[in-house]
Amino acid sequence: MIVYHYCSLDSFNSILKHRSLRLTNILKSNDSMEISWICRYYEAEFKKAYKNTSDLFKACISPERFRGYVKLFADEFFDENYADFRYYVTCFSYQNDLLSQWRGYADDGRGAAIGFDLDVLKEITTVSPEISKPSIVSLHKISYSEAEQREVVHQIVKELIAEIEEMLQKEREYSENAKNSQDCKIELLDNVMSCFERKFMELFQESVYMKNPFFREESEIRLCEFSPKQFLMGREVKLSQGARLHNYSYYVRENQLISYVDFDFSDCFEKLIREVVIGPKCLMSQRDMEFYLTTLGLSDCQVNKSQGTYR
Known part of the structure; x- marks a missing residue:
């Protein structure tokens, strides 16, 4: 199967000449609801979950403290001004x-769509977490189903509450025999915060794969890298098939600096690029495109022209 990366002709030329694709900071996406789409679910889910907690839970964690935890970690992961993590993505579509x-x-149809071999992409991103650590690299299909999205959030919040409930129960049994209950309480609150951080990290990671059903026709799949900010600069993540993520840097767009990372696929270039679709407004002929591709070593790459009459 082939998935397609739509782009302007300038970007098309740069991607193929440099054998590299740019992953950009998702918090700087053009979609105003990117990442924050999941917030529609988790705020209500946390509120409902707290109401159903045990008396012990409510006695140990007040509603105000609980809301404070939610706000703290929502800012840490979802607010660009506070976030300690970055998610870099590049997007493909199943539609050509x-x-x-x-x-x-694709520059209003003047560009092209590059067809990437999905099986090769899957091989590239199937890398041991120990190799990519502390980054997490993934290739994931986007969910447009609100029912599926709500269920994912429900399960994460449910697991969080269950972990804390179990922790509180053990702590109560232990503190009855402990000499210094104040130390126990401080340790307990630290552990509760650790639980929140782990589960909010899951929510943040899942949010990258959720979009408004309005965009369903895009049939999107994403190549992603998730990493703490302090580990980004100057490092390289080696992937399978000789590919790598490197060159963490910035470019200027609409009066702001946007961070990115380059996905270098030089070593698997010919295996990865399988097709090119010329946009409906692009003036290049199929013959010219075929010759251009042969100069890059892509003699077996299929070239098609959009069937659209869009002008």
């Missing part, structure tokens, strides 16, 4: 000739 993609991502 979609008007909304041409309009939105």
Whole structure:
């Protein structure tokens, strides 16, 4: 199977010449609801979950403290001004000739769509966490189903509450025999915060794979890297097939600096690039495109022209 990266002709030329694709900070996406879409679910889910907690839970963690935890970690992961983590993504579509993609991502149809071999992409991203640590690299299909999204959030919040309930029960049994209950309480609150941090990290990671059903026709799949900010600069993440993530840097867009990382696929270039679709407004002929690709060593790459009459 092939998935398609829509882009302008300038970007198309740069990607193929440098054999590299740019992953950008998702918190700087053009989609105003990117990442924060999940917030529609988890705020209500946390509120409902707290109401159903045990008396012991409510006695140990007040509603104000509970809301404070939620706010603290929501800021840490979802607010660009506070976030200690970065998610870098680049997007592909299962659709090879979609008007909304041409309009939105390929210079209003003047660009092209690069067809990437999905099986090779999967091989590249199937890398041991110990090798990519502390980064997490993944290739994930986007969910547009609100029912599926709500269930994911429900399960994460449910697991969080269950972990804390178990922790509180053990702590009560232990503190009855402990000499210094104050030390126990401080340790307990530290452990509760650790639980919140772990589960909010899961929520943040899942949020990258959730989008408004309005975008369903895009049929999107994403290549992602998740990493703490302090480990980004100057490092390199080696992937399978000789690919790598490197060159963490910035570029300027709309009067702001946007961070990015380069996905270098030089070593598997010919295996990875399988097709090119010329946009409906692009003036390149199929013959010219075929010759251009042969100069890059892509003699077996299929070239097609959009069937759209969009002008």
